[in-house]
Amino acid sequence: MSNQTTRTIEAVLDSSTDITPEVKSRIMALLKGKQPRSPMVTRKEACQTLGVCTATLRRYELRGILNPVRLSKRNIVYRASDIDSITGAEGVAA
Numbered sequence: 001m002s003n004q005t006t007r008t009i010e011a012v013l014d015s016s017t018d019i020t021p022e023v024k025s026r027i028m029a030l031l032k033g034k035q036p037r038s039p040m041v042t043r044k045e046a047c048q049t050l051g052v053c054t055a056t057l058r059r060y061e062l063r064g065i066l067n068p069v070r071l072s073k074r075n076i077v078y079r080a081s082d083i084d085s086i087t088g089a090e091g092v093a094a
Contacts, residue, residue: 006031040077
């Protein structure tokens with residue numbers, strides 16, 4: 001998609017009062033070739049994003065820095081927003 005087309009779509013989104021900032025952000029991310037992040041991330045994805053090992057994730061849990069979501073006894077995920085708050089990311093994977 002050309003830069004002009006992207007700018008035109010962005011201008012339309014800016015002028016619309018019906019589109020929330022979150023939806024606009026997702027649309028712009030898709031236009032720029034980025035995929036929106038899932039609201040949940042696996043332990044492996046959290047480790048990769050934060051650049052830490054699983055033991056460090058566990059320490060973050062014990063200190064209250066991260067709150068795991070237990071899907072089952074062995075299946076643990078984290079909210080992407082919690083990971084983003086640690087990294088300062090805006091919620092879109094490059």
